[in-house]
Amino acid sequence: MKEILEILKADGRITPRQIAIMLDRDEAEVAATIKEMEEKKIILGYFTLINLDKVKGERVSAIIEVKLSPQREVGFDAIAERIYRFPEVSSVRLMSGSYDLSVMINGHTLQEVAYFVSNKLATIENVISTSTHFVLKTYKYHGTILDDAEEDRRLVVTP
Amino acid sequence: MTESINWRERLNPVVLDIPSSGIRRFFDLVSEMKGVISLGVGEPDFVTPWHIRESCVYSLEKGYTHYTSNNGLLELREAVVRDLEGDYNVSYNPLNEILITVGVSEALDLAMRALLCPGDEILIPEPSYVSYAPCATLTGARPVYLKTSVANGFQVTAEMVEKAITPKTKVLLLCYPNNPTGATIGREQLLEIMEVVRQHDLIVISDEIYGKLTYTGKHTCLPSLPGMRERTILLNGFSKSYAMTGWRVGYAAGNPDFIAAMKKIHQYTALCAPITGQVAALEALKNGRSQMNKMVEHYNRRRRLVLQAFEEMGLPCFEPGGAFYAFPDITGTGLTSEEFAEQLLKESKVAVVPGNAFGGQGEGFVRCAYATSVEELSEAFQRMRQFVRRRLGRGKILTGSFGKSESVKEGICKTS
Ligand SMILES: Cc1ncc(COP(=O)(O)O)c(C=O)c1O
Numbered sequence: 001m002k003e004i005l006e007i008l009k010a011d012g013r014i015t016p017r018q019i020a021i022m023l024d025r026d027e028a029e030v031a032a033t034i035k036e037m038e039e040k041k042i043i044l045g046y047f048t049l050i051n052l053d054k055v056k057g058e059r060v061s062a063i064i065e066v067k068l069s070p071q072r073e074v075g076f077d078a079i080a081e082r083i084y085r086f087p088e089v090s091s092v093r094l095m096s097g098s099y100d101l102s103v104m105i106n107g108h109t110l111q112e113v114a115y116f117v118s119n120k121l122a123t124i125e126n127v128i129s130t131s132t133h134f135v136l137k138t139y140k141y142h143g144t145i146l147d148d149a150e151e152d153r154r155l156v157v158t159p
Numbered sequence: 160m161t162e163s164i165n166w167r168e169r170l171n172p173v174v175l176d177i178p179s180s181g182i183r184r185f186f187d188l189v190s191e192m193k194g195v196i197s198l199g200v201g202e203p204d205f206v207t208p209w210h211i212r213e214s215c216v217y218s219l220e221k222g223y224t225h226y227t228s229n230n231g232l233l234e235l236r237e238a239v240v241r242d243l244e245g246d247y248n249v250s251y252n253p254l255n256e257i258l259i260t261v262g263v264s265e266a267l268d269l270a271m272r273a274l275l276c277p278g279d280e281i282l283i284p285e286p287s288y289v290s291y292a293p294c295a296t297l298t299g300a301r302p303v304y305l306k307t308s309v310a311n312g313f314q315v316t317a318e319m320v321e322k323a324i325t326p327k328t329k330v331l332l333l334c335y336p337n338n339p340t341g342a343t344i345g346r347e348q349l350l351e352i353m354e355v356v357r358q359h360d361l362i363v364i365s366d367e368i369y370g371k372l373t374y375t376g377k378h379t380c381l382p383s384l385p386g387m388r389e390r391t392i393l394l395n396g397f398s399k400s401y402a403m404t405g406w407r408v409g410y411a412a413g414n415p416d417f418i419a420a421m422k423k424i425h426q427y428t429a430l431c432a433p434i435t436g437q438v439a440a441l442e443a444l445k446n447g448r449s450q451m452n453k454m455v456e457h458y459n460r461r462r463r464l465v466l467q468a469f470e471e472m473g474l475p476c477f478e479p480g481g482a483f484y485a486f487p488d489i490t491g492t493g494l495t496s497e498e499f500a501e502q503l504l505k506e507s508k509v510a511v512v513p514g515n516a517f518g519g520q521g522e523g524f525v526r527c528a529y530a531t532s533v534e535e536l537s538e539a540f541q542r543m544r545q546f547v548r549r550r551l552g553r554g555k556i557l558t559g560s561f562g563k564s565e566s567v568k569e570g571i572c573k574t575s
Contacts, residue, residue, distance in 0.1 A: 007460075011533065018533070021467045022460035150206055157186040157199035157510055159289045159338075 004033055005042070012046040051146050053138065061090075061106045061135040062113050064121065065099040067128040076100060079126050088116055099131070110134070177293045181516035185500065189510045196539040198527040199510040201338065203402035203483070205457075205530075207439070208450040211401065214442035215435050223434050229426040231259020231410070232437045238444040239410055246371075247380035249388060255415040258422050259432045259440075263368045263396040263409040268294050269421040270364050270392045270411060274330055275300035281330040282323050284315050286486075286517035286524075288338045288366070303328070306520045309477050309488060313342035317351040324355075330362050333381065336369035339517045339526035340486045341479020346379045353387055363391045368409070371400035371451065374459045375480035382412070392417065397436075399482075400451055401443040406436035458483050461529040461536055468540035472547045483530040486514065490523045492550040500525055507542040 007019050016034060020027040037043045052059055066083070070076055076094055083103055084092040091104040103121070107113040113132070122130050138146055167175065182199075189195055206212075230236060236253040244250050251257055260266040267290060275281060277299025283291045285304040292302040303323050307313045320331060331352075335344040356363055365381040382388040396409025409432075411421055425431075443451075465485045469476035476487035489499045496513035503509050503525075514521030529536060 014533070018464065018537075021463050022533075024463055152204065154197075154200050154202055154204070155186065156189045156195065156197045157182055157512060158201045159180065159182050159512075159516075 001033055001037065004030060005037070008034075008043070008046075049142055049144055053146070058108055059106065060108070060110055060113055061104065062117075063133045063135065064103040064105065064117060065131040065133070066101040066103055066121065067130075068100045069126050069128055071126055079124065082124055083121065086116070086120060088112075173297060173299070177296055180289055181497075182289060182512060185510075185512060185516070188501070189504060192504065192508065195504065195508045195510050196531070196535050196542070197510040198529070198531060198536075198539055199512045200528050200530060201484075202404040203399060203454065203530050204532065205402040205454055207401065207403050207406070208443075208447060210446055210450070211403070211439045211442045215439040218438040219435065223438055225434060227259075227431045227434050227437060229422055229431055230257070231432055232434075232441065235259055235437050235441045235444070236410075238441055239412070242444050243380065243393075243412065247378075247383045249380055249383040251412045252415070256412055256418055258411045258418050258425060259437060260396075260409045260411060260425065261429050261432050262398060262407045263366060263394045264290060265425070265429060265432075266394045266396070266409050266411040266421075267291070267364070267366065268297075269424050270394065271295055271298050271300070271330075272424055273417065273420040274362060274364075274392075278327060279329045280325060280327040281332060282320060282328060282361075283332050284313075284334065284337070285519065286313070286337075286339055286514060286521035287332075287334055289517060291332055291334075292518075300329075301327075304518065304520070307340075307342075308520060309486075309524075313337060313340040313477065313486075314344045314348060315352060316348070317355045320352055320355045324359050324361075328359065328361060330364055331356055332364045332366070334366040334368075336373055336378070336479075336481025338369065338482055339484050339512065339514065339521065339524075340477065341482045341484040342477070343373060343376065343378070343480035345376065346384070349379055349381065349384060353381075353384055356390065357386065361390070363387070364394065365391055366394045368394065368396055368399050369482040370395065372455055372458060372483060373481040374455075374462060375478075378481070389414065397440045397443055401440075401447050402454060403436075403439065403443065406433070406439050408432050408436040408440040458529065461531070461533060464533065464536060465527065465529045465540070468536075468544070472540070472544040473551050474547060483528055485527045485529060486521075486524050487527065488523060489525055492547060494550065496522050496525055503543065503546050507546045509539045509542050509546075 003023055004019055007014060007022065016031040017027050020030040068076060068079055071078055080092050080101060083089060088107055089103055089105050093102045094100060095102050105113060105116060107116065117130055117132050121127060140146065189197065233253065236257040236259060239257055240251050240253045260269065271294045275295060275298040279300040280303050281295045281300050282305055283302045284307050295302045305315050305319045305323055307315055315333065335342065363381060367380060370378045370380065382391040382393050392411055392413040394411055397403040397406065411418065462479065466476060466478060469487045474487040474489060476485055479485055492499060496515045500511050500513040503511060511525040511527050514524030514526060
């Protein structure tokens with residue numbers, strides 16, 4: 001299972017048959033394992049990693065540090081849910097340290113992001129404070145270096 | 160008036176007579192074309208792991224820019240010794256039994272020059288890496304070829320060695336896992352060969368540069384066999400296992416008197432291996448194991464894809480147990496190795512190396528390196544499949560696949 005995940009993580013388009021050959025397993029078995037992992041939500045989806053800097057259109061992202069006062073019974077989870085349900089929020093993580101939630105949000109303009117923070121996020125009950133950090137440049141994302149200058153520099157034929 | 164000198168006349172005839180590499184000619188051909196997927200590269204597609212590169216950058220910042228001792232950095236020699244001890248349970252003294260060299264290439268040259276006299280004979284398996292015979296010839300020695308074939312898994316046998324021995328035979332050269340076939344050799348078979356080696360009091364040069372890239376079974380380090388440490392010059396390096404070809408670091412391990420002799424040549428011709436490379440090699444040995452294992456795992460997966468692809472296109476391919484080469488039999492296409500490689504390149508833009516570049520025994524085969532991304536491999540094999548389809552049946556009747564992997568299961572072979 002771990003090996004299948006490792007291969008899929010590097011290339012979501014690879015077929016069960018190719019995986020089966022690579023790992024010296026049965027194709028049906030590999031396909032079944034993948035299906036099972038999908039059902040158990042171990043595999044959540046297959047996406048395309050896009051370098052948005054190269055796609056036309058204005059875009060801004062920000063990481064927002066959110067401090068909370070936890071709710072009785074449900075702790076942070078219920079508040080997190082109120083936040084992660086917003087479609088403009090791309091990730092929400094509970095953190096150790098000086099703040100509680102790390103929220104990543106994507107918008108088209110600075111104003112859009114600012115509006116979201118001041119009107120939607122900061123107004124949620126139990127949110128004590130927010131601190132917004134705009135992303136200036138992305139170098140590496142999902143384990144991938146965006147403008148990787150490393151290319152195949154080998155001679156075409158060598159002994 | 161400028162006087163013209165005929166340089167060919169001035170050349171050492173020994174050098175003049177060394178045939179230029181078949182690979183070189185092919186390289187020129189490939190270089191002129193665009194859009195080629197090359198399976199002709201004899202080095203890893205991985206760039207050296209970052210922690211190794213980073214350690215070199217750091218060393219440069221700290222001013223590591225000088226000569227090292229002729230033997231190489233003691234710390235590196237100690238790390239080499241620990242590595243050999245840990246992996247193969249064979250021990251050397253880092254002070255006088257290890258020489259750090261400019262790649263296995265230099266170690267090979269030094270070993271041959273320190274051993275061979277004009278007229279001596281050295282047994283060299285064929286097909287094999289292109290440097291062995293020329294290096295021997297340069298010493299005035301005569302290469303005698305041990306002709307291995309797909310029928311015996313491209314392995315040298317004790318019988319072959321025995322038959323080739325004359326009173327002039329001094330050295331047996333071995334290289335397993337092998338370039339270009341990917342063949343490995345088992346401990347039992349090595350023991351049989353070594354019996355003959357001992358009987359005839361030969362020295363063995365063992366080029367184990369692909370040792371860590373072994374996928375089936377375990378690599379046997381020759382000096383780890385009983386009685387062989389004394390008569391073996393072990394050559395190894397970092398080029399293949401740690402994806403460090405350009406750094407130029409390798410080593411020889413062996414008898415202290417012999418290492419001293421090699422060092423004598425080394426100190427006057429190379430002085431020392433580049434310090435940047437040595438520092439990087441040290442980092443590789445200290446912290447490179449997990450990344451190396453990962454690369455080996457990747458090669459192994461690609462190896463299986465490649466074997467499957469050849470099976471589907473109907474080219475019998477010997478199952479390589481090591482290195483990163485596949486060596487399919489292309490006689491079924493009715494083409495010679497060179498014709499196959501040239502036509503495949505021109506028609507389908509896939510570069511492979513004609514098997515005869517590695518000696519006459521390689522005729523009828525081509526070498527395909529699978530040190531290439533899965534994506535590129537898939538595309539290359541798609542192109543090759545069409546190329547082969549247009550030609551199969553023109554040649555001899557196919558003889559089925561040799562050494563076919565038992566583990567390639569029926570269910571996944573059927574469809575294409
Ligand atoms: C069998 C074999 N030995 C030695 C070498 C040379 O290695 P190095 O880079 O250590 O000089 C190669 C490189 O292709 C090889 O295939």
